Amino acid sequence: MNLANGITLARIALIPLFMLCFLVQQEPGLMVAVIIFALAACTDKLDGYIARKYNQVTRLGKLLDPLADKLLISVALIMMVQVNMISSWVAVVIIAREIVITALRMVAAEQGIALAADQYGKIKMVLQVVAILTVLLHHVIFSTFTDLRIDMILIWIATGVTLLSGLNYIIVNLKLLR
Numbered sequence: 001m002n003l004a005n006g007i008t009l010a011r012i013a014l015i016p017l018f019m020l021c022f023l024v025q026q027e028p029g030l031m032v033a034v035i036i037f038a039l040a041a042c043t044d045k046l047d048g049y050i051a052r053k054y055n056q057v058t059r060l061g062k063l064l065d066p067l068a069d070k071l072l073i074s075v076a077l078i079m080m081v082q083v084n085m086i087s088s089w090v091a092v093v094i095i096a097r098e099i100v101i102t103a104l105r106m107v108a109a110e111q112g113i114a115l116a117a118d119q120y121g122k123i124k125m126v127l128q129v130v131a132i133l134t135v136l137l138h139h140v141i142f143s144t145f146t147d148l149r150i151d152m153i154l155i156w157i158a159t160g161v162t163l164l165s166g167l168n169y170i171i172v173n174l175k176l177l178r
Contacts, residue, residue, distance in 0.1 A: 004051035005061050007043050011068045014040040015075050022079050034136045040072050041129040066117070069125060070098045076132045085135050086152075090159050094128065097166040104170060108177055115173050120165035124158070131158035 001009075014036050021033035047065060051057045077091035101121075108115045131154040138151040 002051075002056040002058065002061075003054070004047045004056040005058060005064065007047040007050065008061060008064045008068050011040045011043045011047070012064070012071060015071055018072075019075060019079060022076075025083060030136065034133060037072070037076060037136065038129075038133060040068075041133075044069055044125070062114075066102075070102070073125075073128050073132070074098065076136075080132070080135060085138075086155055090155055093159050094162050097162050101166055101169055104173060104177075108173065111177065113176060115169075115176070118165075118169060118172070120161075120168050124162050124165040127154070127158040127161050131155040 018033050018036040018040065021029045021036060024030065024033075044065070047061070051061055074091075074095050077086065077094060080086045081088045081091045105115045131151070134154045135151040138149075
């Protein structure tokens with residue numbers, strides 16, 4: 001087990017802790033959940049950086065890293081739907097995109113083709129994290145300063161970019177699979 005994979009596993013281990021803190025739905029618990037989510041999201045960049053810099057890229061890491069991302073985002077979305085912070089269609093669109101892209105990668109892998117994340121997928125991930133953090137913080141911070149639903153605007157933008165990045169990924173990579 002190398003450091004990069006250890007960080008990825010730590011990100012996965014933070015997900016149940018995020019869920020527990022989120023379920024408290026009181027200000028201290030929700031703020032702790034926000035911090036845990038932000039920490040877990042930040043480790044995504046860190047483990048990738050360490051893996052590349054110290055030549056620790058492994059098959060396990062290639063499997064676990066995108067899985068950790070999908071689990072973190074999906075769990076956050078589902079939890080936010082549960083307490084009516086976001087509409088269920090947002091979670092369905094984002095999670096469905098991840099399932100479709102994962103299926104495409106599996107088909108490619110069966111043909112011996114490794115489909116890497118593209119720049120749009122990375123932008124999508126950053127926007128999703130920012131949007132989720134903004135939604136989580138709305139009740140604590142943003143509602144104090146403005147009635148404008150900055151959180152909903154960002155979640156809609158993240159959902160739109162998620163759809164567009166998924167369509168782009170499919171169009172570009174289907175050509176490789178033909």
